[in-house]
Amino acid sequence: MSIEETSRQGMSIADLxxxxxxxxxxxxxxxxxxxxxxxxxxxxxxxxxxxxxETLLSDEQGVMFEGLLQGRQRGEPIAHxxxxxxxxxxxxxxxxxxxxPRPETELLVETALELMNKPDxxxxxxxxxxxxxxxxxxxxxxxxxxxxxxxxxxxVQLAEKNRRHLGFDNxxxxxxxxxxxxxxxxxxxxxxxxxxxxxxxxxLQRGDVRFExxxxxxxxxxxxxxxxxxxxxxxxxxAEGAWLMLEHGNQQARQLRNLLSAADFVEVKTRTDLQGHxxxxxxxxxPFR
Numbered sequence: 200m201s202i203e204e205t206s207r208q209g210m211s212i213a214d215l216x217x218x219x220x221x222x223x224x225x226x227x228x229x230x231x232x233x234x235x236x237x238x239x240x241x242x243x244x245x246x247x248x249x250x251x252x253e254t255l256l257s258d259e260q261g262v263m264f265e266g267l268l269q270g271r272q273r274g275e276p277i278a279h280x281x282x283x284x285x286x287x288x289x290x291x292x293x294x295x296x297x298x299x300p301r302p303e304t305e306l307l308v309e310t311a312l313e314l315m316n317k318p319d320x321x322x323x324x325x326x327x328x329x330x331x332x333x334x335x336x337x338x339x340x341x342x343x344x345x346x347x348x349x350x351x352x353x354x355v356q357l358a359e360k361n362r363r364h365l366g367f368d369n370x371x372x373x374x375x376x377x378x379x380x381x382x383x384x385x386x387x388x389x390x391x392x393x394x395x396x397x398x399x400x401x402x403l404q405r406g407d408v409r410f411e412x413x414x415x416x417x418x419x420x421x422x423x424x425x426x427x428x429x430x431x432x433x434x435x436x437x438a439e440g441a442w443l444m445l446e447h448g449n450q451q452a453r454q455l456r457n458l459l460s461a462a463d464f465v466e467v468k469t470r471t472d473l474q475g476h477x478x479x480x481x482x483x484x485x486p487f488r
Contacts, residue, residue, distance in 0.1 A: 209255040209256065209258075210255065210261060211252065211253050211254060211255050212248050212251065213252035213253065215237060215256070216230070216233055216234070218233060218268060219233040222268075222271055225271065225272060225273075232277055234248055235277050236267045236277070239281040240260050240263050240264055240267070241260070267281075274406070274409060275410055276299055276407040276410055278299040279293065279294070279299070282294070284329075286300035286302075286329075286335060287305055287308055287331070287338065289335060289365060291330070291331055291334070291361050292329070292360060292361055294357060296353035296354055296357065297328040297349075297353075297354045297357055297412070298412070299407060299411060300329055300331040303446075303473070303474070303476075305335070306470060306472050306478055306479050307332060307390055307392065307446050308335045308336060310444060310481065311336060311444060314442055315387060315388050315442060318342050319342055319344070320344070321343070321344045321346075321384075321386045321438075322344070322345045322346070322386060322389075322390065323346050323389045323390070323436065324345060324346070324347040324348070325348060325377055325378075325390070325391035325429060326348070326349055326377075326391055326393050326394075326425075327348060327354070327372065328349060328354050328357075328358065328415065329354070329357055329358055330347055330357070330358030330359075330361045330362055330372065332347075332390055333345045333358070333370050334358075336390075337365075337367040337369050338365070341367075341369055342369070345369055346373065346381065346384075347370060347371070347372050348372075348373050348375040350374065350375065350376040350377075351415075352374055354415075355372055355373070355374045359372045377425075377432070378432050378435075384436060385438045385441075386436055386441060387437075387438050387441045387442070388442050388443075388444070389429075389437060389442070389444070390444045390445075391429055391444070391445050391446070392446040393425040393445070393446075394414070394415055394416050394418040394422070394425050395422045395425065395426055395446075395448050395451060396417050396422050397418075397422040398413075398417045423451070423454065426455060426458070430458050430459060434462065437484035440483055440484065441484050442481055442483055443459070443464065443481060443483075443484065444479060445480055446478060446479055447477075447479070449476035449477055451477075452469040455469070455480040456469060456480055459480065460482070463485050464483060464484060464485060465482060465483050466483045467480070467481070467482035468480070468482070
């Protein structure tokens with residue numbers, strides 16, 4: 200019996216949670232995926248699913264669930280199916296034009312907040328996508344002045360929509376290719392999560408990244424081209440002792456540290472994410488102005 204047929208008879212939350220078994224081949228968290236889909240349809244928190252497991256979905260809700268489950272069975276990302284993703288406790292709208300914010304990117308936010316203690320810091324977020332990094336920083340430091348740029352017009356529109364929804368007036372979203380629109384400006388902190396995957400990387404054919412824009416994932420020179428460009432140009436836009444922080448692939452840290460040191464950055468270090476992968480490298484601009 201199909202999901203559509205059983206939904207007409209009124210499936211309960213408990214019944215639908217059992218369908219997580221149909222996602223085992225496409226997801227590392229099939230149970231959580233079904234919970235997220237149900238919470239989206241019911242507009243309820245996860246606790247509701249287990250407090251009221253006997254609740255029946257309406258026919259309309261059942262059909263909606265069927266469509267979302269089939270999308271997930273095809274491998275479509277949960278964030279795309281529900282249209283949003285939580286990052287740093289902020290609910291961000293997502294779409295096919297940007298990367299889906301990842302938990303590991305929160306390491307960049309944590310490090311920026313830890314190392315930058317200037318109360319009125321000027322911050323540049325390169326390749327902002329959904330605006331995740333800029334908006335997370337704005338939520339913690341309302342006195343910071345943050346400029347976020349992205350080359351993709353649809354990404355700029357989405358980041359601005361998220362900014363307005365969250366109400367952060369200390370963030371400005373602008374379209375531009377890395378530094379091209381910010382001539383003459385100087386920042387206390389530059390952060391970036393640029394494309395850093397080699398176009399031959401087998402991971403591009405797996406999981407959520409199959410449905411994300413490869414222009415935001417893939418870089419020439421075995422994934423280093425954009426990282427190299429940012430490092431080469433960043434010092435022109437950094438104030439005395441300012442920081443440059445870059446997210447990168449887990450096999451790129453040593454070369455990133457070498458690139459930063461060769462560009463006269465000091466206090467160069469790498470930090471690992473919760474999985475123990477080297478994920479973030481950073482340094483300070485030198486010589487100080």
